[in-house]
Amino acid sequence: MTLKHILLPLFALTLTAAEPEVIPIQVRENLRIVYQVTDDAQHEGVNKGLFYARKLINTYQKQGIDPGQVHLHLVYHGTGIAAVVNDEARKRLGVGAANPNGGILAELVRRGVQVELCENTMQQKGVKPTELMPGVKLVVGAFPRLIDLQLQGFAYIKFE
Numbered sequence: 001m002t003l004k005h006i007l008l009p010l011f012a013l014t015l016t017a018a019e020p021e022v023i024p025i026q027v028r029e030n031l032r033i034v035y036q037v038t039d040d041a042q043h044e045g046v047n048k049g050l051f052y053a054r055k056l057i058n059t060y061q062k063q064g065i066d067p068g069q070v071h072l073h074l075v076y077h078g079t080g081i082a083a084v085v086n087d088e089a090r091k092r093l094g095v096g097a098a099n100p101n102g103g104i105l106a107e108l109v110r111r112g113v114q115v116e117l118c119e120n121t122m123q124q125k126g127v128k129p130t131e132l133m134p135g136v137k138l139v140v141g142a143f144p145r146l147i148d149l150q151l152q153g154f155a156y157i158k159f160e
Contacts, residue, residue, distance in 0.1 A: 049080070074113065
C-alpha cells in the first residue's frame, strides 16, 4: 500500500467533515424587496408569498438587522387574490370557505409589511373593497406598482 492510498481517503474525509462557509448578509440597511404573488399556492397551510415573507423577516431579525431597515411589499394579483380576501369572497371565487391566512397576514402587517392587491384584479373578480382582509391596500395595477417599486430599487421576487 502506497502513501497515496493512505492519505487520499484521509484527505477526502477531511473535506467532507469540514463545515461549509456561510456567506453573511452584506446589505444590512434600507433593504427593499417586492414579491409578486400571482397564485394562492399554499405552503405549510398558508399562502406561499406570506409564508416566505415571514421567513425572510425572521431571517433578517436573527441576523440582527433592524426591522425598520426591511421594506417588504407583497403585490397580489390574478388568482392570488384569494389569499387576501374574506371567507365570503373566497366562496364566490370558488376556492373554499375559510381563509387560512388571517393570522399570518395580520402578523406581517403589524411587522411593517405592505400587503397590496391589484385594483384591476379585484374589479375583474367582482370583489368589493369591504371584502379585503384587514391591512390589505389597493394599488391601481399590479404591473405599474411592480415597475414603480423596481425603479425605486426594490429587489424583485416572483411567486406562482
